[in-house]
Amino acid sequence: MATPAFPPPSMAEQERMVEAILFASAQPVSVRELADRLPAGSDPAEALAGLRKFYSNRGVALERLGDGYAFRTAADLSFLMQTETVEQRRLSRAAIETLAIIAYHQPVTRAEIEEIRGVAVSRGTLDQLIEMEWVRIGRRRMTPGRPATFVVTETFLDHFGLESARDLPGLTELRAAGLLDSRPPENALPPLVRADDDEDDAGGPADDLFDDD
Known part of the structure; x- marks a missing residue:
C-alpha cells in the first residue's frame, strides 16, 4: 500500500x-x-x-x-420534539403483520410471507410499505423463478431507534409486554385465502415482482 x-x-x-x-x-x-x-x-x-x-x-x-x-x-x-415529529400514518393489520414478518425473517419472499401469515399478500400491502420507505426490494433468490426478496430499510431502523434488525425485541420480551398472543398449533393455520380483505388491489411498484409462487 x-x-x-x-x-x-x-x-x-x-x-x-x-x-x-x-x-x-x-x-x-x-x-x-x-x-x-x-x-x-x-x-x-x-x-x-x-x-x-x-x-x-x-x-x-x-x-x-x-x-x-x-x-x-x-x-x-x-x-x-414531540409536536414537530408526530406524524399520523395508518397501517392496516395486514400491513403491520407483513412488516413484522419482513423485519424478523428478512430477506423473505412474498411466497414465504404468505406461508407464515396463512393468507395471500395483496399488491397494495407491499406497495404501501415500499412507498413509506420502510421496506425495500432485496436480492433475488437463486432458485427457480428468481423470486425477489424484501428487507427493512435504514428509514425503518431510524424510525424505531434500532441500530440493526438484530435489536428487534425477542418473543420473550413481546409476550412480557402483552404484545404477542399465544401461538396456535402449527397444524391449525387457517387455509390460504385469495388476498387481504382490507387491502386495495391497485397496481404499484411491486406488481412485476409477484411471480415467485
Missing part, C-alpha cells in the same frame, strides 16, 4: 471533518463513504468513536443506523 504523500490530519481535525459531513448529510453516512471523503490516511472509525463519546451526554447523540451513522436527538429529550 502506497504511503500518503502528506501525513493525515490530527484525530481532532478528523473528528471535526466527520462531524461536518454528518451534520450536512440528510441520510446516514457509512464508514466507507467517510473514508472516501477524508484525506488519505485518515481513520473514520476512530473519529466516529471519539465523536460518539463526546456527544454521549449532549442534546444530540451520534447513532449507528444500519451501516451508517447520523446525529439524532438524545433519547431522553425526544419529548421536546
Whole structure:
C-alpha cells in the first residue's frame, strides 16, 4: 500500500471533518463513504468513536443506523420534539403483520410471507410499505423463478431507534409486554385465502415482482 504523500490530519481535525459531513448529510453516512471523503490516511472509525463519546451526554447523540451513522436527538429529550415529529400514518393489520414478518425473517419472499401469515399478500400491502420507505426490494433468490426478496430499510431502523434488525425485541420480551398472543398449533393455520380483505388491489411498484409462487 502506497504511503500518503502528506501525513493525515490530527484525530481532532478528523473528528471535526466527520462531524461536518454528518451534520450536512440528510441520510446516514457509512464508514466507507467517510473514508472516501477524508484525506488519505485518515481513520473514520476512530473519529466516529471519539465523536460518539463526546456527544454521549449532549442534546444530540451520534447513532449507528444500519451501516451508517447520523446525529439524532438524545433519547431522553425526544419529548421536546414531540409536536414537530408526530406524524399520523395508518397501517392496516395486514400491513403491520407483513412488516413484522419482513423485519424478523428478512430477506423473505412474498411466497414465504404468505406461508407464515396463512393468507395471500395483496399488491397494495407491499406497495404501501415500499412507498413509506420502510421496506425495500432485496436480492433475488437463486432458485427457480428468481423470486425477489424484501428487507427493512435504514428509514425503518431510524424510525424505531434500532441500530440493526438484530435489536428487534425477542418473543420473550413481546409476550412480557402483552404484545404477542399465544401461538396456535402449527397444524391449525387457517387455509390460504385469495388476498387481504382490507387491502386495495391497485397496481404499484411491486406488481412485476409477484411471480415467485
